[in-house]
Amino acid sequence: MRIAGFLIALAASATATAAAGDRVLIDPVEFMVAWPDLVGREVVITKGRIAVASDQFMLMKLPGGTVTLYPPWDDRDDLRPLFEHCTSVLTDDRC
Numbered sequence: 001m002r003i004a005g006f007l008i009a010l011a012a013s014a015t016a017t018a019a020a021g022d023r024v025l026i027d028p029v030e031f032m033v034a035w036p037d038l039v040g041r042e043v044v045i046t047k048g049r050i051a052v053a054s055d056q057f058m059l060m061k062l063p064g065g066t067v068t069l070y071p072p073w074d075d076r077d078d079l080r081p082l083f084e085h086c087t088s089v090l091t092d093d094r095c
Contacts, residue, residue, distance in 0.1 A: 028062035042074075053079070053086035 023042040026034070031045050045062070052059040058069040073079060085094040 029064060031067075032062060032064040050082055050086045053082040058082065058086075 022040075023044060024038060025044045025046065026038075027046050028048050031038070031043065045060075047062075048067075049061045050058055051061050051066070055071070057071075060067045060069060081094060
């Protein structure tokens with residue numbers, strides 16, 4: 001989910017700010033290997049699934065592991081579908 005990918009940059013470093021032209025499009029396996037090099041950059045993960053969503057944190061499942069995402073969120077309006085479909089143990093494919 002593209003929304004979750006934008007949140008990965010925030011999970012990598014809560015204090016880092018990505019430059020406008022510093023966006024990285026990456027597949028999940030490559031992210032799991034290369035994440036230390038991506039700190040401070042805006043990252044879009046091409047595939048992934050949000051397993052749990054709350055205003056405190058989110059869990060994104062990727063091949064090879066689970067990534068915990070923490071606020072601040074890039075655009076809170078993008079969180080609506082996550083809060084609608086991904087807030088319980090039984091989530092659906094929209095996560």
